[in-house]
């Protein structure tokens with residue numbers, strides 16, 4: 001069975017991770033956060049890319065796709081090797097720019113189906129407030145004002161155009177991410193009940 005993929009996109013702190021956790025509780029999906037995989041790789045003893053990843057994350061820049069796609073591909077393969085019924089994936093925080101998209105096409109085209117893009121839409125202000133609030137306890141090196149400004153810039157300049165490309169193909173399911181976690185999830189559920 002080919003992996004069935006939903007890309008989950010939205011600004012920093014839009015609630016991608018929070019909503020993915022709820023989707024996993026209710027539908028048969030495996031959650032793969034590209035950011036979490038990169039942070040794990042950064043922290044792994046002996047990692048060749050650790051320093052580069054660390055620098056890119058603090059700068060709010062997008063890591064070269066060769067690194068990210070390998071982590072995603074391996075994670076999908078390992079999940080499916082353990083349990084062949086686990087072929088549905090939420091890929092959270094990817095693809096974020098044209099380099100990411102081209103890397104995905106090069107490595108995964110024909111090997112996985114992208115069903116749709118789940119887009120969590122909310123204002124920059126909401127994004128910043130949520131990340132700064134989380135920064136009080138997250139320990140994330142990029143949940144500070146300086147990194148956050150750069151993350152927002154990168155999102156607006158590089159990621160929004162990717163979402164727009166998919167929009168033209170009719171593949172984007174937009175969710176208003178500015179309300180409460182449970183209200184957002186009600187909208188998410190209606191998408192997955194229809195086409196998950």
Ligand code: UP5
Nearest residue numbers: 012013014015016017018034035062063093130134180181
């Ligand atoms: N919260 C969530 N939903 C809420 C709601 N409805 N109402 C009120 N509060 C809500 O949520 C953020 C915070 O808000 C939490 O405290 C939550 O409780 C609260 P979360 O679910 O964590 O939001 P999420 O969208 O996942 O935010 P995250 O910070 O993870 O998004 P980013 O896209 O910025 O981070 P990510 O981990 O994906 O990437 C980090 C960095 O890695 C990137 O900047 C980049 O440098 C690098 N990266 C790549 O280079 N390539 C990739 O492919 C991926 C990442």
Ligand code: MG
Nearest residue numbers: 016017033035
């Ligand atoms: Mg996240």
